[in-house]
Amino acid sequence: MNCKRVRQIISLQEPLDHRSLQHLEQCSACRAVRIQQERLDTLLESWDLQTEPSSRLLASVRAGLGHEQAAARRDGLRWFLRQVQLPMAGARRGLAWGVSFCLVLIATTATVHHWQAVRQQRQAATAAGAVQELQALDQDSELLQTWDMLSSDGDAGSKTRQTYQATP
Amino acid sequence: MDAARERACMMSMKLSPVPAAEAAREAARSDADTQLMLRFQEGEETCFELLVHRHSRPLLHFLTRMVASPQVSEELVQESFLRIYQARQRYRPEARFSTWLYRIATRVALNHLRKCRKDRFAISLNAGEDGEPVWEPADQAPGTEEDLLRRERAQRVRRAIGALPERQRAAVLMHKYQGLDYRAIGEALGLSQAATKSLLFRAYETLREELRDLLEGGQA
Numbered sequence: 001m002n003c004k005r006v007r008q009i010i011s012l013q014e015p016l017d018h019r020s021l022q023h024l025e026q027c028s029a030c031r032a033v034r035i036q037q038e039r040l041d042t043l044l045e046s047w048d049l050q051t052e053p054s055s056r057l058l059a060s061v062r063a064g065l066g067h068e069q070a071a072a073r074r075d076g077l078r079w080f081l082r083q084v085q086l087p088m089a090g091a092r093r094g095l096a097w098g099v100s101f102c103l104v105l106i107a108t109t110a111t112v113h114h115w116q117a118v119r120q121q122r123q124a125a126t127a128a129g130a131v132q133e134l135q136a137l138d139q140d141s142e143l144l145q146t147w148d149m150l151s152s153d154g155d156a157g158s159k160t161r162q163t164y165q166a167t168p
Numbered sequence: 169m170d171a172a173r174e175r176a177c178m179m180s181m182k183l184s185p186v187p188a189a190e191a192a193r194e195a196a197r198s199d200a201d202t203q204l205m206l207r208f209q210e211g212e213e214t215c216f217e218l219l220v221h222r223h224s225r226p227l228l229h230f231l232t233r234m235v236a237s238p239q240v241s242e243e244l245v246q247e248s249f250l251r252i253y254q255a256r257q258r259y260r261p262e263a264r265f266s267t268w269l270y271r272i273a274t275r276v277a278l279n280h281l282r283k284c285r286k287d288r289f290a291i292s293l294n295a296g297e298d299g300e301p302v303w304e305p306a307d308q309a310p311g312t313e314e315d316l317l318r319r320e321r322a323q324r325v326r327r328a329i330g331a332l333p334e335r336q337r338a339a340v341l342m343h344k345y346q347g348l349d350y351r352a353i354g355e356a357l358g359l360s361q362a363a364t365k366s367l368l369f370r371a372y373e374t375l376r377e378e379l380r381d382l383l384e385g386g387q388a
Contacts, residue, residue, distance in 0.1 A: 037372065051238050061249050
């Protein structure tokens with residue numbers, strides 16, 4: 001085992017295996033490095049921090065999260081508006097055509113419905129008129145029949161009347 | 169966050185079924201923080217607050233050592249948690265939550281250092297010389313020689329670590345002070361385990377060299 005490998009093990013504070021220990025027994029430079037590393041560990045531990053997070057840290061994190069959420073909502077709205085505005089000219093033209101088409105469609109449909117309704121009313125009115133005419137004809141026919149009957153009775157009556165008139 | 173809420177959250181975590189997964193990911197999945205993160209992903213905002221509560225202190229220490237300024241580091245802690253919040257839907261329980269957390273925090277710190285490499289970091293590194301020390305030893309009782317020596321040693325350590333290249337510094341801080349293993353450090357820095365070991369080895373070699381007088385004098 002070479003010095004570099006042993007020094008790496010020492011520096012990284014990994015457990016020394018049998019071969020490393022054998023090397024250390026033979027190499028005074030590596031033994032010195034080991035002692036230096038142990039002292040360095042102790043020295044590094046002297047850099048102790050007692051800093052505590054300030055009481056406003058959680059509050060500021062919360063405030064930051066609030067800003068973040070608000071920004072996310074704003075970004076969402078901006079994204080939507082961007083999507084709408086991206087093909088600006090094309091979108092406006094398309095929107096205009098779409099609205100016009102819808103208006104024409106609505107107007108046409110309303111007109112067709114209106115005329116259909118008017119036609120149906122007329123047809124209904126025509127049918128009702130025909131029925132009335134037929135009913136009137138039927139009444140006329142009944143009247144004529146009645147008239148005929150009265151006419152035959154009328155002849156007898158006229159004869160009676162003539163007889164009555166002829167009688168002084 | 170009060171203890172009752174924390175207990176309730178932890179109790180409900182124990183009751184929730186752990187999905188069967190690969191053996192390699194089982195440890196990560198059974199990690200309490202990972203469970204909290206998964207529950208947060210499902211919409212439980214209180215779990216995120218619990219994660220902030222549990223990790224803000226170690227993260228603050230890591231970032232304070234990393235950027236050499238407690239004031240800035242608190243802002244970076246906040247930014248790190250905001251990024252976690254933003255990326256919550258992308259989180260996958262393939263590693264421990266702390267690994268993911270330190271990956272994000274390291275990226276935040278490195279971005280910050282790159283942004284103000286030339287001015288702010290140099291100023292803060294020399295802050296101790298201007299009579300306004302950025303860090304003070306834990307138990308300072310001014311006046312005694314022992315305290316002065318301890319303060320000086322801490323300052324030397326701070327400067328030596330601050331002088332390391334950024335990735336080496338992050339690796340040493342995660343290894344020495346945050347107790348992360350090579351795999352976690354490697355994932356945080358985007359390196360393989362072998363590369364991480366090599367990076368750490370070089371960093372410790374540099375530190376031994378920089379602090380040779382203290383180490384040979386036996387003052388440590």
